[in-house]
Amino acid sequence: MAEKSTHGTGIIIKNLYKIFGRNPQAYVEAVKKGMTKAELNTEHGHVLGLKDINIDMPAGCIQVVMGLSGSGKSTLIRHINRLIDPTAGEVLVDNVDVVKMNEAELRQFRRHKTAMVFQKFALLPHRTVLENAVYGLEIQGVPRSKQLEEARRWIARVGLEGFEDSYPNQLSGGMQQRVGLARALTNDAPILLMDEAFSALDPLIRMDMQSVLLDLQKEIKKTIVFITHDLDEALRLGDRIAILRDGEIVQQGTGQDIVLNPADDYISSFVKEVNRGRVIMVDTIMTPGVRNGGAGLPSVATGTILEHAARIMTEEHVSEIQVHDGKGKPVGHIDMQSVISAMVTPITHEARQAAE
Ligand SMILES: Nc1ncnc2c1ncn2[C@@H]1O[C@H](COP(=O)(O)OP(=O)(O)O)[C@@H](O)[C@H]1O
Ligand SMILES: [Mg+2]
Structure with missing residues (x-):
């Protein structure tokens, strides 16, 4: 494996394709030559999940991936820790292709380099806040005292001091997601994957959580991949934004780039309601x-x-x-x-x- 970068962990996605169905490989060439999602579906019974995705996510930045439901956002983020195998393409993390890792390498990579925050929180209901937060370090085999020290620190940092011994069902949605965030941060992984992590929260709580994340990021400077279908959230959080439509990237750049120069009518329709x-x-x-x-x-x-x-x-x-x-x-x-x-x-x- 390559040397660990001293400048954090960037992610480069290159020519990534994902076709769902019985024999995806058979259709890659056709898709590369221009077969549409509709054609692939109606004539060949396969689903085009992602088409020729190229994104360079610099270390320490928040990369937002935005798009409507079904546009391929979850499919894309799941390629980063290879919960999904691509049909073609590369996912380079510190110049190592995640796609080519064997099982042992992949397990190490997932445990040490990535942490996820889920939309539905996915907390363990029979564990306290503290025991939820230590989970990742427990799996890594970190000494118990270190587990607790780190977990307590991050629980306090996300504003949950005093709730260490509470159970998830005793907490509001916003507080549960703070636990989700504390758990991910306790892992101390350089990459944070957040798939619609705030989408289930009420608007005011959601804005609170965005503030918490932005505030934390000044300190942690992780490479954060944040999925959302909400443009205001994308603009608030994203150092860079990539917009997906039907499995393809239709535009990427800074929020300002996108608002000032929307690439097409689809994006114009998104940005017209924005507070410029x-x-x-x-x-x-x-x-x-x-x-x-x-x-x-x-x-x-x-x-x-x-x-x-x-x-x-x-x-x-x-x-x-x-x-x-x-x-x-x-x-x-x-x-x-x-x-x-x-x-x-x-x-x-x-x-x-x-x-x-
Ligand atoms: N396992 C699968 N089998 C077949 N089609 C799938 C599978 N997973 C996702 N898809 C399809 O891929 C597309 C993108 O899905 P997804 O990544 O979940 O979108 P999003 O997260 O943006 O809502 C959709 O058309 C969806 O139906
Ligand atoms: Mg999704």
């Missing part, structure tokens, strides 16, 4: 350079979202603001009018035609 003020950053629309006489204006850092810039201008009773870089050097300026213009969703071509 929370996605677009000041540097995207600022006028570069130092504004003459701008010295007295308030200033925000690059990477600040428009909504926040607008709030500051409102509070300070000014209609213009400066933008500075990480070192505090002014790099541009922006006025309220351009902030508002950028926050308003552009009317689509079709909508304009319909209105005329």
